[in-house]
Amino acid sequence: MTLLEISDLHVSYGPIDAVKGVSLSVERGGVVAIVGPNGAGKSSTLLAVQGLVRARSGSVRWRGTDITGWAPERRARAGISFVPESRGVFRTLSIGENLRLAGCALAPGADVSERVHLALRHFPALADRLSERAAVLSGGECQQLAIGRALVAAPELLVLDEPSLGLAPVVLDELFAALAALRGEGLTILLVEQNVARAVKLADHLFSMRGGVIERVREPAELLRNPSFRAKHLGMG
Ligand SMILES: Nc1ncnc2c1ncn2[C@@H]1O[C@H](COP(=O)(O)OP(=O)(O)OP(=O)(O)O)[C@@H](O)[C@H]1O
Numbered sequence: 633m634t635l636l637e638i639s640d641l642h643v644s645y646g647p648i649d650a651v652k653g654v655s656l657s658v659e660r661g662g663v664v665a666i667v668g669p670n671g672a673g674k675s676s677t678l679l680a681v682q683g684l685v686r687a688r689s690g691s692v693r694w695r696g697t698d699i700t701g702w703a704p705e706r707r708a709r710a711g712i713s714f715v716p717e718s719r720g721v722f723r724t725l726s727i728g729e730n731l732r733l734a735g736c737a738l739a740p741g742a743d744v745s746e747r748v749h750l751a752l753r754h755f756p757a758l759a760d761r762l763s764e765r766a767a768v769l770s771g772g773e774c775q776q777l778a779i780g781r782a783l784v785a786a787p788e789l790l791v792l793d794e795p796s797l798g799l800a801p802v803v804l805d806e807l808f809a810a811l812a813a814l815r816g817e818g819l820t821i822l823l824v825e826q827n828v829a830r831a832v833k834l835a836d837h838l839f840s841m842r843g844g845v846i847e848r849v850r851e852p853a854e855l856l857r858n859p860s861f862r863a864k865h866l867g868m869g
Pocket residue numbers: 645648649650651668669670671672673674675676677
């Protein structure tokens with residue numbers, strides 16, 4: 633079943649055309665990664681999925697319904713959770729407060745503590761430190777908290793903008809293992825990722841963007857068998 637379908641999406645900032653006719657779809661339970669250089673229009677595509685920028689033209693459909701005109705909070709309630717590149721963690725609050733604040737968007741009567749507990753099941757190090765200030769977190773822990781906040785809403789689709797940004801390889805191992813575990817539980821993921829080596833191991837489909845358009849659609853399994861890709865991105869001869 634197709635969960636998300638982006639069709640001929642255009643996003644502009646004044647005279648700058650950031651996204652110029654992007655079409656892609658995400659199947660339920662699948663992982664789609666968008667890779668490409670700075671300024672390719674990757675983030676703008678994600679922002680349009682969550683309704684944080686307006687589509688100039690084209691459409692975003694969710695479970696078959698056209699949601700292009702929907703406000704961001706309506707999309708969140710419908711099951712789309714966005715983790716921004718900036719991570720959106722409140723450093724002055726504790727880890728637990730950050731998570732419970734994300735729970736504000738839940739339906740009245742929802743058990744926020746239970747949701748927080750479930751959101752952290754792949755991040756045990758955070759679960760033991762709920763009363764600590766978020767300001768003390770390392771970059772990797774901060775990203776875990778950002779993802780944890782998005783998971784509090786029990787989304788169907790997790791949208792991640794550059795989760796690997798600024799993180800050391802050992803921290804990335806842990807982060808991508810958690811994302812793979814979430815995928816294993818059936819969570820659908822759409823991510824922008826400049827780290828092609830990581831993206832290719834997590835995703836089912838890889839879209840390369842440049843200059844606001846999708847240049848190529850590549851299958852990770854095929855890339856992982858391709859000697860020149862392995863040499864360039866995975867450091868393997
Ligand atoms: N708020 C904005 N106002 C004006 N121009 C913007 C804005 N946000 C992005 N742009 C421009 O739109 C184009 C696409 O940017 P976008 O952030 O979507 O690309 P990206 O592929 O995600 O790159 P990056 O990895 O650098 O974020 C770039 O030319 C960028 O400068």
